[in-house]
Amino acid sequence: MTTIVVVKKDGHCAIAADSQSTFGDTRLAAMDDARWNKIFQYDDNYFAICGSAAHDLVLQSALKKIKKLDFSNRAAIFESFRKLHRKLKDDFFLKTDEEDDDAYESSQMTVLIVNRHGIFGVYSLREVYEFERFWASGSGRDYAIGAMHAVYSQLSASEIAKVGVETGCMFDVASSLPMTLYSVEMNG
Secondary structure: OOOEEEEOOEEEEEEEEEEEEEEOOOEEEEHHHHOOOEEEOOOEEEEEEOOOHHHHHHHHHHHHOOOOOOOHHHHHHHHHHHHHHHHHHHHOOOOOOOOOOOOOOOOOOOOEEOOOOOOEEEEOOOOOEOOOOEEEOOOHHHHHHHHHHHOOOOOOHHHHHHHHHHHHHOOOOOOOOOEEEEEEEEOO
16 A cells, blocks of 8 residues: 656656555554655665565565666566566565466565666566556555646656655555655666
8 A cells, every 4th residue: 555656757767655554454654654765775776665565675685685686678677576586485485376367476566666767667477567657556556647647748757756646645545645756867
């Protein structure tokens, strides 16, 4: 339960996320959470994760254990998450069960990535998407996508991301402010 957005515009990329954690019907607001930032940096990449709160520390730890991971394009991200999936199972005891008719084992998480190469999403079966303008994940995603669509032509990447998260937090009960926002300049 969250609102996470990525935006690409005019040579800049942005990633933003709300700060609320939810445990069933109980929410943990930023004022009571010593580590409420849902975005973390690995090398020149920013990551934000939807799914279990455990994914944050697990993915950060797994990234440190595998050498030569590449997040510069769709194919490289796929190969990196293929390596990470094995590490998640072997070292972190990932439970891969989801639907009986899934074609592949699940990694149980949705990850949005921003770097100087663009904005990307990785889904539970290691599907990798590269987005051209913007995207959102989490329970507030529909509100965020609509809001970002409405203002895309008028604002900068960071401002669009801010509008997306603010709108997600306004209407989604599992998302709340404050937000965290990072921006990067793209290659050439």
